[in-house]
Amino acid sequence: MLILKFESLMGYFPMIEFIKNYQDNKRRIYQEPSIDIYNEEYYTKECGGSEIFKLSQGSELDDVRSYVLKLCSLKPGDTAIDIGCGRGELLFALANHELHHVVGIDLSQESVNLSLQTCQQQIAQGQVTVKNMSATQLEFDNNTFDIAFMTDLVEHLSDANLRQAISEAYRVLKPGGTLIIHTLPTINFKLYGQYITKYYFRLKSIDWPTPTTKEEIVFGHINIQSKSSLKLYLHQSFLSNDIQVFYAPVNPNGLLKKLITLLGLWSIMSPHLWAIAKK
Secondary structure: OHHHHHHHHHOOOOHHHHHHHHHOOOOOEEOOOOOOHOHHHHHHOOOOHHHHHHHHHHOOOOHHHHHHHHOOOOOOEEEEEEEEOOOOOOHHHOOOOOOOOEEEOOOOHHHHHHHHHHHHHHOOOOOOEEEEOOOOOOOOOOOOOOEEEEEEHHHOOOOHHHHHHHHHHHHEEEEEEEEEEOOEEEEEHHHHHHHHHHHHHOOOOOOOOOOHHHHHHOOOOOEOOOHHHEEEEEEOOHHHHHHHEEEEEOOOOHHHHHHHHHHHHHHHHHOOOEEEEOO
8 A cells, every 4th residue: 555655656746756766867878879770760750850751751840950050150152061960851951051062971871861862852953962971980171061060969979989079070160160969858857857847747637758768778868968068078179168058948939938938947947958169
């Protein structure tokens, strides 16, 4: 009877869940999974934005990638690289901004294949190039690109590989070039925000799944960041006064999100972490 009562309490008090799972959710870096997990099913069913991708065949962006474009100042004639290009929808959107050239690279051959399909027309017109390549060894000259993107890549890289990937991004950027990063979830969200969010939706009789460490590993999320940890990685290549790292929602609408904005609680409630670094 006591056990049953305790289990029922677990469903209603997010702090009890927080205490129970604290050790599992603290920041730790796991070994990178096999590249084989990044298959077609991963990109078309499990990866963020997959539903919009299936409906639009890559011609429309999900909220995350739409927000990414809002963070950069694109000019006709710029060159861009999407490091970890996934399905290629960001390449498609960038090509429509009349950039001089857009390059997408990914270590997963399945990603490359999907990106080639998404950007068939742009590739034929010479606007886009897609290559099977590691983020830690970019096969481009120094000072090649005006802007570089790392969208949902950081969390998939080991400590050493993330350091090297950021160093490589810095190397291939032109002086004055910009690196834009998005990563999720965040440490604060895993420790606090997910339980508060779950409790809020439970009050509205809506089931909201709580991510677990095991699930993150299954999806290849082996290096979850905080604002301070991502800053440290960037500081190794970029000057500190040219780095911005911040928490923000991709869509601030809705009663709960407006309340979080009013209270200034996005540092613990947003699963999204963003960075803008200039060379």
